[in-house]
Amino acid sequence: MNEVSVFLSSPFQMFALFLSAVLLGMAKTGVQGIAMISIPLMAMAFGAKESTGVILPVLCFADLIAVIYYRQSAQWKYVFKLLPAAFVGLGIAIVVDKFIPHQAFKHLMAICIFVGLITMIWSEFRKNKSSDFLQQWWYSALFGIMGGFTTMIGNAAGGVMAVYLLSMRLNKLAFVGTNAWFFLAINYSKIPLQIFAWDNISEQTLLIDAMCIPFIFIGAVIGIWFVKRLPDKAYRIFVIASTTISTIFMLI
Numbered sequence: 001m002n003e004v005s006v007f008l009s010s011p012f013q014m015f016a017l018f019l020s021a022v023l024l025g026m027a028k029t030g031v032q033g034i035a036m037i038s039i040p041l042m043a044m045a046f047g048a049k050e051s052t053g054v055i056l057p058v059l060c061f062a063d064l065i066a067v068i069y070y071r072q073s074a075q076w077k078y079v080f081k082l083l084p085a086a087f088v089g090l091g092i093a094i095v096v097d098k099f100i101p102h103q104a105f106k107h108l109m110a111i112c113i114f115v116g117l118i119t120m121i122w123s124e125f126r127k128n129k130s131s132d133f134l135q136q137w138w139y140s141a142l143f144g145i146m147g148g149f150t151t152m153i154g155n156a157a158g159g160v161m162a163v164y165l166l167s168m169r170l171n172k173l174a175f176v177g178t179n180a181w182f183f184l185a186i187n188y189s190k191i192p193l194q195i196f197a198w199d200n201i202s203e204q205t206l207l208i209d210a211m212c213i214p215f216i217f218i219g220a221v222i223g224i225w226f227v228k229r230l231p232d233k234a235y236r237i238f239v240i241a242s243t244t245i246s247t248i249f250m251l252i
Helices: 003-009 011-028 034-046 050-069 076-097 102-125 137-154 158-167 172-197 203-210 213-229 232-251
Strands: none
Touching: 011 034, 011 050, 011 213, 034 050, 034 158, 034 232, 050 172, 050 203, 050 213, 076 137, 076 158, 076 172, 102 137, 137 158, 137 172, 158 172, 158 232, 172 213, 172 232
């Protein structure tokens, strides 16, 4: 992939990259679901698989900002429950890459997120009923695998993780902090895979991504302000609604 020549030859690609940087900065600091707009946008600009290498360094920088700001809010037990299975999901995605055409990646992402969306809505209807299964090891493992798989094939695990963390009944700060630490660990572990397995990241892509840093900060400031403004219940409703809308957007 010739990232630099493609980037400089298309104003739309510049627009997609900078807008995605703002959206990802917002998403990582609490505006859950809005990042899903950037996934198809970047796929249109760079290609479904190629876009994952362009956008990953942006995600990593946004993760770092979120972790620094929400460093004291994470619920570590959930991070540790998810991570082992998430690494399994990364491996599955690498294997799938060898057998599935790249144009099918978007459909795979949409299916995984759609499954997560159904689970989220179902769990909301059952909020006053028994939820013992939520504490079972296989529940965390299932969402960990789905999260690792979707984040590897398209940096699109936000909806999957929202389902899991909402089902754990975390308050808004714990939700954002736990989400931030999980994705910091998983996204930084993807860097060598993207470099050596998919050959998606190079010095050229890093130079391009460096141009996004001011836009990431802008998005992060907006996201922090947004989370402060919403009470817990309103934030929970927002996450469910935004995940629903972003999933529909992915399926179009």
